[in-house]
Amino acid sequence: MSFYFQLIILGLPIGVLWALLATSVVMIYRASRVLNLAVGGTAMFTAYVMYQLNLWGVPVVLALIGALAFAVLFGIATERWLLRPLRDKPMLVSVIMTVGVLALTTELASDRWGVDRQNMPRIMPSGAVHFAGIAVGLDRIFILAITLLVMAAVVYLFRYTTLGISMRAVSDDRRAAQLMGVPAGRVSTTTWALGGLLGGTAGILLSPVIGLTPNGLVFQSIPALAAALFGGLVSIELTFIGAMVLGVLWSLLPGISFGSLHLREVTGVQEAAIFLLVIAFLYVRWEALFGSELREEEI
C-alpha cells in the first residue's frame, strides 16, 4: 500500500503546479472571455528571464523578483496591445492570437537560449524527507507549500476583495459592470497581469523539476488546460481539484497492474487517461452533476 501512497504523494506537487497554470487560464477567461493558450509560453519565458538575469550576475532573489515583474508586464502588454484591439472581433480571433503569442515565445526562447536544457538557479532545498516508508524530495514539498499558499491567495482575492468582485462583475456582464462604475478595462488588464504572475510563478517552480527547455514547459500547459476544462473555465476550486486528480493520476497510473497487464507498458496511458477524463467530465458534469446551478453561480 505504501507504494501507491507514495505515488499519490509524488503526484501532488505536479498537480498543484498544473493547478497554478490552470488557474491563470481560468482567471483570464473569467475576466476577458479569452482562452489563453499562451500560458505555457508565459511560464517558460518567465523562467528563462530568471535564468538569464542570474546568468548576468543578478542574485537569485532579485532575479526571481525581476522575472515575476516581467511576467506581470508580459500579461499587461499582451492584453493592452494584442488582445484589447480584438475585443470586438469574434472570440476565436483572440484565442488564435494567444496561439501566436505561444509560438512567438517558443521561437524567441529557442533562438535566444537554444533547445538544450539550461540549469535554473537553485531556489529550492535539496534532499528528501522520509516518512511512512516513503521518500519525497524536499523541493517537491516546497513546491506544494508555495503553490497552496498562492492558490489560497487567489481564492481569497476572488471571493473577498473588491478587485475579485469587480472581476466577477465584469465576467458576468461587462456592460452592466461598467454602468455600475466598474472600470472594466482596468480590471481586465489587472487580471491579465495576475494571470501572467501565476503563469510565471508556475514556470519558475516547474522548470527545476522538468528542466528549462523551450518545449518542456509548454508541454505542461496541456494538462493544465485539461484541468481548466474540469472547472468549466470558471471554477477555480474545481480547476484545482481537477489538476490534483490529474497530477495524482499521472503519477499513479503507470504503477497500476491488472493481473499480467501493467499499465506502465501501455503507450500513452497517462495522456489518454487525462483526455478521456476531460471528455467524460464535460459530458456529464454540467447537467448531471451540477445542472444549471454552476452556470449561474460560478460565473
Place this chain on the structure above:
Amino acid sequence: MSDGGSISRRVVLIAATLVLAATACSIQAPDFQLVSQGGGAGPGVLPSGVATGAGGSYAGGQFGGGTVGGGGPAASGNCVGKATDTGVTGSTIKLGSTFAISGPVSSISGPIKKGVLAYFNEVNATGGIYGRKIDLKYYDDGWDAQKGKGLIKKLVEQDKVFALTTVPSSNGLDAATSYLESKRMPVFGSSGLIESQFRSPMIWPIGTGTRSASRIGESDIVNRLGAKNVAVVWLDLLSGAEARDAYEKALPKRMLAADRRVGLSEAEFSPVWADVKKQTRDWQKAHGKTQDGIPDFVALLIDPTNAVKALEAAQNLGFKPRIGWGGGAPLFLDLVLGSTSYAADTGIYAQTSFIPPLPEFAANPAVQAYIRTVHKYYPNADLLNPYLEGGYAGAALTVEIFKRAGSCLTREKAIEVANSIAGYSAAGLTQPLTYKQLGVGQSHYGNLFILGVQAVKDSKHGHWKVAVQGSQMWAKDPSPGA
C-alpha cells in the same frame, strides 16, 4: 449569464477540447515550433552567418584551408564540367536532407547540422568534388514523421536533388523509406538510430545501430561490470523502444529487475524511481534476495533532457543503483554531466560509434581535423556530441562515395559504389565500414563498433573518459540484425 454567453462559453469549451485532443495526438512527439521553416522550409543560416534563400540551400566554398578530403583528381574523368544526372550540374551536386532542428529531439538532432555543414563547407572550400560543389538543400521537420516524409518527397520531386545525405530526422526517414526505395533515391550516411535504416537497400547508415549498441551495452554491464540484475528505463519513441527490445532479448530474463516506460513529456521522475524500486523489490523477493529495491544497474535508454531530470530526481530521493547507470549515445553529452555531479558521482556509462575528441585521442590526426574544421565554422559547437560527429562522418561518407563514383556521377553509379564500400573509415572517425560484410541481401550494417565511455569525478561536475583501454576498447556486435 446570458444565453448567448452560455453558448459562447460552450463553443470555447468545445474548441478547447478539440485543441487539447489534437495536441494529445502529438504529445509523445509534438512540434510546438509553430513558426517553422518555410513550408517546413525557411531561411537556413550558413556557418558564416550568411543567410540563405528559402529552404536553406547553400553552396559553400567561401572558406579556405582545412584538411577535409574533398577534391578528387579534377581531370580524371571525362564528365568534368558537365551535367550527368538529376541534380548534378557541371559545377554543383544538389543534395537534400531533413533535420529535427526544432521539436522534441532537437537537442540531439539539431547539432548534427553543424557537423554536416562544416564538412561540406570545407569540401567546397577545397575545390569540391571533380570541380562540383555540394549544394545542400535542407528542411526542419521538427521530428514529425508525416511532415518529414512530405519534405523528403518535396526534396525529391520539387527540389530534384541528386541524393539525400545524413537525414538525421530519422522519424521522417522511417516514414519515407518505402517511397525512397520506390524512387531508388539513396540516403548516404544516415544516423542508424532506427533499425529500418539498415534493412533498406537505399539507406547507408554511418552510425552503429541502436540494437547493436544495446546488445554491446548489455554485455558490458553483465560481463565487465558484473551486474546481477538490471532495471531498464526507456523512452517510448522509436529508438528508445528498439533499445529496450534489444536489452530484453539480450538480457537473461531472470536479470530484468524492472522495466519502466517513460514518455517524452515525462513531467516528473520521482514516481518513475518509486516504480523501479517497487519492481526491483518484487524481483528481489522472487529471487530470495534482500529486499531493498536497489537494482545493480539502471539502463537509461532515454533522451538527454529526460536523463538529466531522471538523475536529479534520483539524487533528491537518494536513489542510486549499486553499480551505476548507463545508456547509449544520448547520455554521452556534456549536457548530462553539466547539470549535476550526481552522474559522475554515481557512475554513469555511455557509448559512441565514433572516435571522440577525448584526451585519449588527442594525437589522432582525424580527430584533430574534425576539431579544426567544425570549430572553423562553429566556434561554440559541442565537439564531444556524438551526433554532431556522426553528421560530420556521414557527410564524409557521402563525399567519399561521390569521389569513388568518378566525374561521370550518376545515381546508379553512386548506389553501386556505396554497396562496394569495404574497410573504409569515414573521415577517419569510424572503425572500418563495410556495407556488404553480412553478405545477406542488401543489409547495410556498415558500422558494428561501439566505444564505451564513463564519467569520472573531477573538481566540477565530472568528465568523460574511455571506459576500457587497450585492444578491448572497441566492442563489435557479433550478431547485427538479430
